[in-house]
Amino acid sequence: MRPPAQPLLHDSLIGSAQAVPRRDAVVDEYGPRTYEELADESLRFAKLLQDEGLQPGDRVALYLDNTARCAAGIFGTLIAGGVFVGVNPQTKAEKLALILGDSDAAFLLAEGHSLNIAAEAVAQRGSATRMFATETSAAVTAFPTLEQALAATEPQPATAGTLPADLAALVYTSGTTGRPKGVMLSHEALVFVIGSIAEYLRLDADDRILSILPLAYTYGLSQLLLAARLGGTLLLERTFAFPGRTLERIHSERATVFAALPTVYATLLGMQHSRTYDSVSCLTNAAAGLPPSFHDGIKRLFPRARLYRMYGQTECVRVSYLEPELLEAKPTSVGRAIPGTKAVVLDEKGQPVAPGETGVLHVRGPHLMMGYWGDSALTKDWLRKGPGPGERMLCTHDHFTIDDEGLLYFVGRTDDIVKTRGEKVSTVEVENVLHGLDGVSQAAVVGVPDDLLGEALQAYVVLEEGAVLTEEDILRFARSKLENFMMPKEVVLLDELPLTESGKVRKGSLV
Template structure:
């Protein structure tokens, strides 16, 4: 299909999805027009809040441990914050940074940055001082918003950059809190900025210093990618357990606000507390990363049954691989409500698996939603169409980035962006992600993708987590080494685990060594830090 025709077809499909989901108020055409104008004025994130407030939406927008904020209150507070920042020298086009947990302060910072026309770099809450300094210097951050708990990390920045507390108080009085900044400021509508504000998301940093991936080409139509395959609708309630600084959390906060939903924010993840929030708020949606979901189902059926989750229609999981075993256990615990989104910081959305697809093929990444296109290519750049054949995954999406903030880019073929993963389609057109391209282990001339072995191991009831790496070997080039976290009280039998893999997979996929750990190294978004395991094995560390 020619590019121009494909774009028209994508936009028409997205418009149908948006109308079906109720994102455009029908039959109130006046409100719909005002919403469009508001998005044009402030961008999609802040524009929808402004439109809801002006259209008189009488609803709670955000709930956190401090209480509730309505859409009108969000609008007024963010307007006041814009004026405070402008008075403090923050100008359109400047770069700000934020290092915050899930709470109203982060949402207000996002809204105010958009209305002020600034670029907001969303920092990982797991950063140590050196990482924060490196990223802040590279992105040229001139003002920084952070939670009180990150004071020691923030102290690595120059005093004139470390300006605002989003949560808590500075005993020295040198850093002003957002609550203080907005006092006695006008709350009426702020002028349209000369340029839209934007976000910079950071890659996971599992293989090195996190890269900056700008989100500048967003539009209201991008919400269709989620609404096409996931039944998010107007007026629902969403519990946000996933970190909002990450693409998963940010995208779903944005979609929820666009739909006039109530977003219940969990500042620090706790599995049982997440269930309690779902029950207390009669939540329709729970947003998690897979490690969070794993911890919830590991609570056991008796604990899960203590909480009324009967209103839950969607468990939205994204951010890393979802094992077949976790898919099955989630369905057993909550019914057919699990949606598995596959994407990346760079490409945004690639595919979504529905509950029906996960029941048919646990672990699948599903199919591409409207406006998204997924293709597989071999190392020579030839497209792969045969079911079952593994290839490198390439994606085109209306949200795909134009390149990293340092000027580098990922590989592109025919307008599609490389995800860095490899996968295959089955005979029904469902996508399966087999692992990272650079994680592949060549052992004795055979290609092994760790994810296959890891998924097999975690399917055992006595194994909670597993990670497999390649270790240099003089005979085979590399041999497999597994790191395993066992369930409480389970025996740690290396030979039993090896024999189990041998009965299910080819001999060359059997780990030569099994090391038992109390926990696997993961970053703040739950992604496995495979690099740490490799460094643990290195004779030079």
């Protein structure tokens, strides 16, 4: 049975600490942290921030690795009445300074090994940001360490008086290109969407969720929030830099849930395996479309797992999911709207499209963002007038179609639609075809300027280890599967595709 909804995001941690205090909440590279221990550290974080002058609504930037300490920082900020701003630990000084300045962060919590970058970013910002750093092997005296500060602080923060409608998180996203924009997510939006995800994934307190995803982004963050809500265990990996180690941990820790991206699945399918991973009962894919050609290989590797094809955006965390039982019949669909929400594909006149027609996906529900931090014009473009009185509806700016049963099919993001030879082509559709060729590990298709065609399609392909394919082999296969106007004009073989910090292919870097 799913636990009752909590009004504030951090209430789930406090509730689980009371219900199952000695159960492991987070297990990272340093060892396990029980719910009792995680709650204690979170309360110390909250008290420390309050003692240092945090006011309700102040932003706290967490420039921390994927560890239990980062989890405590997230919950501690919320308990204190603040707003957490996750920052990918790979972020460089210039971008960190931009985020600190745009969010007007009052505090920055950083890893000791990233202290020089953090200090440079604070200096670039040119205004006061209180900073704490974790311990490091090098001598650090300029800033107090988190360990020392937390040890000297009692786990007794003042009640913050936070309301469910208050801002909880500021998540910076730029997609594949562009200046980062701060997505504002409230307590009530995150509480709702985590409950909805837990329901359709059929998870409970016995689940052990292994996550390689950065806590700075909503896909990774949702793994932590799911575990806390359920009273389950989060098995946290710092990165996916060592796939073999991740697989060994899935086996040794008896993980039941594994969340990943297409690039991760491509890596796993390209490896040699001496066993299957039978403890896993739930697999999820989001952030980018999963090529249907991956399905059979994933099933062989995780024979007992339900595989969920999902679609989401930072602006509402999750939009839709396909029931695993429909995977074979609807291999390219991302299913229906998550429980408690609605998703509709609209044409240029704002009317629902007929099956087979393409339009833009719009989303309704309690999980929508509050807007973009400090950008009312962008907020107005994405949050449109909804059908209900006073309702706002999210325009995803992504192109979709539906079938006769109302199931959703992702066609492409606005910049994934290329007009060539007078026809509109979804680069995602071409990529799915290329993924179907044995020996192809990853493929990305983009539009490039062409004097004759206006735009031509260019494919970038990464081969599986040991595969022997030429550019012409790939084009020959594509000709057997695609209409002439959908054919790539050129294929470029690469050792790897450029990725964003969140693991998506950075198509803007290919052209």
